[in-house]
Amino acid sequence: MSDTTPLRVIFLADTRPGHYHIAQGVIAALARLRPVDVTRIEVKRKWIVPTRWLRARINADSFYPPRMLRMAYRIDADTLPEADLVVSAGGETHMPNICVTRLLDVPNIFCGSLLRGLEPDNFSLIISSYERDEGSDKHLVVLKPSSIDPDELGRPATVPRYGPDNLPKTLGLLVGGQAGSFRYRDSEWAALLAFVAAVSKSWGTRC
Incomplete structure (x- = not known):
């Protein structure tokens, strides 16, 4: 297959932007190397199908992909297009x-x-x-991929450098909430707010 022939990609996307944006970053990287033809398929698991059952079926000798796709995800295997690669995240x-x-x-x-229970050999490449x-051998450890190309955003002619002699007048704070197994105590939120207040008072900065 030549580099000018579009790479046919099946993109399996869940409903979480924090996941599918990463997969889109991988696809964007591929598109910088050669044309891509992407088919996006949304993944919505039936809530009544437990993860432990899915994991057991994946590893079973009787595993039959079309049955699992239909029973657990409402995906009809007969409707899947021909593809050269499958990409997903989450x-x-x-x-x-x-x-x-x-x-x-x-x-x-x-x-x-x-x-747990899924071996890396189930995947050609795992980006972590x-x-x-x-x-x-199966993992590529890098920063999380992004579909945004910094060079296309443009850069200011002069980039200000902040420090003790040039304190910022305005700061933005991006805070992540509880996710997955991560849970934050009330005391941790209180400590964060106290830190923001202290920085604002010390630097004269608006947050």
């Missing part, structure tokens, strides 16, 4: 990624952490931002 896309990959017999890329994955 835990809810683990299983459909494996299903589509085995059904079509094509490589796949997954972005994120693997569920966690140091613990370094040294794995």
